[in-house]
Amino acid sequence: MSNSEFLVPLKGLRDFPPEIEILRRKVFSKIEKIFQIYGFDPIETPIVEKWEVLKGKYGDEAENRLIWRFKLPYSEKEFGLRYDLTVPLARFYARFRPKLPFKRYQIGRVFRYEEPQKGRYREFWQCDFDILGSKSFLADVEILNVVVDVFKKFNFKDYLIKVNDRNLLTLIFEKKIGIEKEKIIRVYRIIDKLDKIGIENVIKELEKELNKEQLNEIKKIISISQLRNEEIFVELEKLNLKEIDVYLENLKNIIDFVKDKKRIKIDLCLVRGLDYYTSTIFEAVVEKPKIGSLAGGGRYDNLISKFINQDIPAVGGSIGIERLIDACLELGILKVEEKTYSEVGVIYLENVDLKKVLEIVNKLRENEINTYFHFEGLRNVLEGIKELERRGIEYALIIGEKEISENVFTLQNIRTKERKNLSLEEAINYLKHLKQKV
Amino acid sequence: MSNSEFLVPLKGLRDFPPEIEILRRKVFSKIEKIFQIYGFDPIETPIVEKWEVLKGKYGDEAENRLIWRFKLPYSEKEFGLRYDLTVPLARFYARFRPKLPFKRYQIGRVFRYEEPQKGRYREFWQCDFDILGSKSFLADVEILNVVVDVFKKFNFKDYLIKVNDRNLLTLIFEKKIGIEKEKIIRVYRIIDKLDKIGIENVIKELEKELNKEQLNEIKKIISISQLRNEEIFVELEKLNLKEIDVYLENLKNIIDFVKDKKRIKIDLCLVRGLDYYTSTIFEAVVEKPKIGSLAGGGRYDNLISKFINQDIPAVGGSIGIERLIDACLELGILKVEEKTYSEVGVIYLENVDLKKVLEIVNKLRENEINTYFHFEGLRNVLEGIKELERRGIEYALIIGEKEISENVFTLQNIRTKERKNLSLEEAINYLKHLKQKV
Known part of the structure; x- marks a missing residue:
């Protein structure tokens, strides 16, 4: 038999020969060490989750096109391969109720049935670290500090951590600009494309959703976003919105306490794709060389309540480990040179x-x-x-x-x-x- | 929402809290270190294999009842979760043709839809080490030495490595006892149950398959098996079978060169379940305390030819890591004491x-x-x-x-x-x- 087409796994799944596997382990263990330094401990969860665990957590597109979802010939039960490590964490918490704050990391495979392309795989490794059970801004600070240390560890000098706050965003969009609740998510998604499609195209798309006055307000917010952090705070305070002080205070504290505050930039146009974020959100990009987003995360204070009748505050981040490895290889920060552990x-x-x-x-x-x-x-x-x-x-x-x-x-x-x-x-x-x- | 039944994964799948995960990593890394000392390097393969890769490799029972086998709603393709790490290794070799001898280890999850029971899970970790491309008995010796070192590392003193040779077995059963080819596998499986059901029951079952003369010959083989290694060699030489010398010579060499030869015992009743073994087979058991099999393996010189038109000799072993961990915990060799990496x-x-x-x-x-x-x-x-x-x-x-x-x-x-x-x-x-x- 010589079925050579079966020798190569499905597109988007990968075999790793020793020289690549040795390199990947080196990267994993560097990052894992940082997690441990910050007081995070590992957990493990199954690759296969009951369908009900995944259902209703990731939005329609994921549910109907992306989740590896299946039944076996031996059972009527429906299953899914895990789609991220956050929902399993929420389930894990609900099951065991570990002492809070609970700081865990997990590095492992997740599965998405996407069309494979450069840097996008159907089976890939996620690298998550989360703190459950603390509302303190110091938890947000720790998450950002981990990201800073990862960048330092890999010698990226020109990185930027964009931060925003979903509460702030909602407050401005609803109370100040008067956008209807139903429209807000659509508006977010358009603004989120700023980096990809540019300001003119964003405006064009927004014109379909908003009236002229609203559009002008949004343009103003976008232009405020270009200012330096301190100036942004000044401009936002001028908006004179009830409650805004609490959010600004929180954001100020985070920026003030993070290790490398000149690398933190408020970006009022940062939205993040996932629905479950509730407050702080961030995305960390390497600017030079232009690699793009290497980490992201934020607060998700309501996710766990989907499993138990209790709100557990939570904040976390994820290192884009596949892109990090690809980037380090392209830039020569890492080289495939060690072919064996044999000395x-x-x-x-x-x-x-x-x-x-x-x-x-x-x-x-x-x-x-x-x-x-x-x-x-x-x-x-x-x-x-x-x-x-x-x-x-x-x-x-x-x-x-x-x-x-x-x-x-x-x-x-x-x-x-x-x-x-x-x-x-x-x-x-x-x-x-x-x-x-x- | 409070769907508490979804908080617990499917029976046979497990969550590991930090204190267990930290312990498991300790065990994995001890074993991994031994693999590296013996010149093995890691590879990684996907969890999901194309169905055609798994098909026809594990026998009917696995194929029709045990393999996690499925289609997605988005595709007509059929998939399976990997059932062991040996078939993926064979596929890996056929795909990349690394330089021989190729020594790799792999520690990872495999999936079997069995009825869960103590020590048996539907998702569990296998811990394999194999040498492809060498016919030398020194390759067999290295595999056995790894097993010896694992036992030493975990302070098991009273262990025994039973070895046998499928060629020897076939020669005796076909040429000496005259059992028909079609019956041989059935007879093997009965003899394989010796430890579980005892000699009387084995004989009873064999009576259905064999005539009286054959039965007497088999009894003789079983009793020879009780002797010391040197005596077994003497008895087997007396059988005066053509070719037997080659197999005996090989077995003698293996026993003679292995690190701890007093722990090696020829067991002519050792069969091993999997079909693909061709020559040396072994099973390592801890006798006191009575834990049972903690490692096994052997030569499988024809498996890779199921993927490419080429015979590649291969020998390997697998540490029963789940049972090892359970046993070490029960015996107090390991304790769940480290709850955190935080110092x-x-x-x-x-x-x-x-x-x-x-x-x-x-x-x-x-x-x-x-x-x-x-x-x-x-x-x-x-x-x-x-x-x-x-x-x-x-x-x-x-x-x-x-x-x-x-x-x-x-x-x-x-x-x-x-x-x-x-x-x-x-x-x-x-x-x-x-x-x-x-």
């Missing part, structure tokens, strides 16, 4: 006592040195070195009869071709020492 | 300048100390300490006005109640030092 390759000449060779290999491994052992005895050392080189292994340990009887082995750095003659114990120490340096 | 909790009194508190928190985090920050200012330190204690955090750093102005903070070990008065820098060094010791 040394052992090769031996064909006349050598195999038992003794294996003793040496075992000794290396007992010392926790990652050891690739070439099974076949060689006539020619060079052949073995080349083999190890193709595998991306850094050091070769060469075993011949003389080496064993004299306990002096050649340890060769395959790249530099530098050779050292060492006893087995010395070679082990040398390799161990290298490991610690990494 | 220190910061609490502050309500009159303190919050900006200064945050500076301290940031400083701890910049020094890579996992820091839980209690957002609310306290009237009473004790209340904060109790809160941290409930979270399982080991140290509390207490911030008051005086502490800040004098740069002398109390670092309290929450369990022992021991207190130290330290400058912030000293506290950081102390916590960093602790971290390195772990």
Whole structure:
């Protein structure tokens, strides 16, 4: 049988060979470490959720076109593959009611049946961190600080975190501009396209929804949004809206307490796609090089009440890990260079006592040195070195009869071709020492 | 809405709270480290496979009752959730043709729609390590050595690795006992139940399949199997079967070269369920305490030819990680004790300048100390300490006005109640030092 079309997974699903997988793990573990530094702990949830858990959480388009939704031949039950990690978190909270505030992170696969394109997959990894149960602006600050630290960790210098507040937005749009409740979501979605389609096209689309006076007010809001943060606050205070002070105070506090406040920019046109956000929203973009959004999130104080009769405040963020990896590769911030975890390759000449060779290999491994052992005895050392080189292994340990009887082995750095003659114990120490340096 | 029945995932699927997830990661990473020491590298494959990839690989029962098999509403294509990690590996090899020998490990979820029971789940983690492309018995030896090291790592002392060879089995059953080819698999399956149903019941079931003479021969084989390895070799040589020498030689070599050969026992009644094994098979059991099989595997030299027109020899093993975790918990080898990765909790009194508190928190985090920050200012330190204690955090750093102005903070070990008065820098060094010791 040779069904070569079945060798490649469905479009949008991926296999990762070792060199890519090693790189991805490096990225995951850097980010995971930041989560832990900020006091987040991991949870895990199933890939498969009952359909009722996913239903009504993501909007119509997702529900009818994007969720991997199915029945099995063995049961009438309907299932879905998880679509994000936030709804499972809400379910998890409702099930276990862990002590609040509950800070968890989760890095894992989610599934969306979208048309695959560059950077968009049908199975991809999300990388979420959330704080449940705190209304404090300090929770929002921690979420933003994590994002700042992720950018720093990957050496992005020219990044910007756009923030906005859904409450503020609603207040202005309803109370100040007088847009009807039913229209607001449509208006949001149009404004959300500002970056993509430009101001003229946004205005054109808004003309269909709004009267002239309303349109002028919106233009004013868009132009205010171009100002510096402090100026925005001044302009917004002038609007003289009841309650606006509370929202402005909150936003001021967040910006004031975040680690890198010159990187935070209020953007009154920031909307975010998901329906469940209630207050702070943010999106973090790398400006130079132009990569676009690498993280986003916000407050969603009502989502959990879809599972239990209780409002639990919540704020969280998500690192766009797939785009981050793609971007780091394109920019050379990360390179696919480590092809293997193996630190040394052992090769031996064909006349050598195999038992003794294996003793040496075992000794290396007992010392926790990652050891690739070439099974076949060689006539020619060079052949073995080349083999190890193709595998991306850094050091070769060469075993011949003389080496064993004299306990002096050649340890060769395959790249530099530098050779050292060492006893087995010395070679082990040398390799161990290298490991610690990494 | 309060659909409490949807809060719990389908039977056989699990949520893992932080304390369990932290424990599972500890187990995974211990095993992963052993894989790396033995020169294995990770790959990743999708959860969803095309149906054609899974079809015809696992036998009828799996295909018609166990595989999570489905279509989406958006497509005519049929899919399945991966049923193990071996078939995806075979597909992966056929797709990419990596350099041989190819040594990979993979730890990940697989899905079987079985009736859930103790230790058996519908979504569970497999933990596989395989060597493709080598016929050498040294490859078999490496697989067994990994198993030995896993047992050692978890301090199991009384374990046993049963080995057998499918070729040997077939030779004896066909050529010596004269069992027809069609019957052999049925006979294997009966013998495989020896441990579960006992010798009498096995004989009873075999009576239906075999004539008296054949039955006597089988009894003889079963009794040979009780002997010591060397005696088994002697008895088998007496059978005087053509070709048997090659298989015996191979088995002798494997036993002779494995790290802990007194733990290896030939068991001629070992069959293993899966159809694809071709030569060496093994199963590793912990005898005392009676836990049962914790690892298994063998050679499967023909599986990859189901994807490409080429025979690629292969040998591998799988650690029964779910049972390992359950067993370690039951035996107290592992304890659910670490509830959080956070190393220190910061609490502050309500009159303190919050900006200064945050500076301290940031400083701890910049020094890579996992820091839980209690957002609310306290009237009473004790209340904060109790809160941290409930979270399982080991140290509390207490911030008051005086502490800040004098740069002398109390670092309290929450369990022992021991207190130290330290400058912030000293506290950081102390916590960093602790971290390195772990």
